[in-house]
Amino acid sequence: FTSNLTARLTFDGFRVMQLGCDPKHDSCNTIFGGYSLPTLGEQWRLFKEAGKEDQLAVGDVIFRNDLRPGVPIFGCELGGPEVGRGCGGQGISSGFKTLEGLGMSKWDLDYIVMDFLGDVVCGGFATPLARSLAEHVIIVVGHDRQSLYAANNIAKAAQYFRSMGGSTHVLGLVVNRDDGSDTADLYARAVGLPILARVPLSRPVRELADACKLALEEPPFAAL
Incomplete structure (x- = not known):
C-alpha cells in the first residue's frame, strides 16, 4: 500500500520520500524496481569502521529513482542490526537521530511517508509517534x-x-x-x-x- 501511495503522490506532482522504518528494509523495493536499498544503518557502520562517521552525507543514505522520465521519487531504509545481534527498535530510533542530524526537516520535500511496523509496543518502532515526527x-x-x-x-x-x-x-x-x-x-x-x-x-x-x-x-x- 505504502509504495503505491507514494507513487501516486509523485505522479500527482509532489516531491516525496518513502522512509522504511523496519529492520526487514523491504519498504522501498517496489518503487526502486525490485532493488534493495543499502540501509542507513549499514552505511553508518561502513563510515564508522573507516573512522569517517562524521562525513556521512545525505546522498549516502537517501536514494533517487525516476518512476518516469523527470518524475523522481526518493527512498531511504533505516534498517537495523543483523538477525539476532541487536535491538531492531533501537536501530530505528538511532536512524531517526541520524536523519535529523542531516537536516531532514529542512529538505525540499512535500511529503515524507514513513512505513513503520505495527509493533509499537517497542519504543524504537514508536519513535514517529513518540516524538511527533509523523x-x-x-x-x-x-x-x-x-x-x-x-x-x-x-x-x-x-x-x-x-x-x-x-x-x-x-x-x-x-x-x-x-x-x-x-x-x-x-x-x-x-x-x-x-x-x-x-x-x-x-x-x-x-x-x-x-x-x-x-x-x-x-x-x-x-x-x-
Missing part, C-alpha cells in the same frame, strides 16, 4: 485478529502520546485485502475511526506486489 497516521489493517490487534496498539500509542502533548493524529484505517468480511468494520466502529479506503482482495495485485511492481498498473486499484 503529522498523520494511516493504519493499514486486514480482517484478521493479529492485524487488528496491531492496529489497536498503534491507535492506543497515538492517543497516549497526544495526551502527553504530542501532535500526531490518526486519520483512520485502510482495509487491505478486503474479502467482504466485516471484522475490521466492527473494530472501526468500536474505536471511532473512519475507514478511509478499501483495497479489495486481488490476485493480480498480489502478483504485482510479489514482482515488486506497482499495483497502479491495475485500473481498479489505480482508481482508489
Whole structure:
C-alpha cells in the first residue's frame, strides 16, 4: 500500500520520500524496481569502521529513482542490526537521530511517508509517534485478529502520546485485502475511526506486489 501511495503522490506532482522504518528494509523495493536499498544503518557502520562517521552525507543514505522520465521519487531504509545481534527498535530510533542530524526537516520535500511496523509496543518502532515526527497516521489493517490487534496498539500509542502533548493524529484505517468480511468494520466502529479506503482482495495485485511492481498498473486499484 505504502509504495503505491507514494507513487501516486509523485505522479500527482509532489516531491516525496518513502522512509522504511523496519529492520526487514523491504519498504522501498517496489518503487526502486525490485532493488534493495543499502540501509542507513549499514552505511553508518561502513563510515564508522573507516573512522569517517562524521562525513556521512545525505546522498549516502537517501536514494533517487525516476518512476518516469523527470518524475523522481526518493527512498531511504533505516534498517537495523543483523538477525539476532541487536535491538531492531533501537536501530530505528538511532536512524531517526541520524536523519535529523542531516537536516531532514529542512529538505525540499512535500511529503515524507514513513512505513513503520505495527509493533509499537517497542519504543524504537514508536519513535514517529513518540516524538511527533509523523503529522498523520494511516493504519493499514486486514480482517484478521493479529492485524487488528496491531492496529489497536498503534491507535492506543497515538492517543497516549497526544495526551502527553504530542501532535500526531490518526486519520483512520485502510482495509487491505478486503474479502467482504466485516471484522475490521466492527473494530472501526468500536474505536471511532473512519475507514478511509478499501483495497479489495486481488490476485493480480498480489502478483504485482510479489514482482515488486506497482499495483497502479491495475485500473481498479489505480482508481482508489
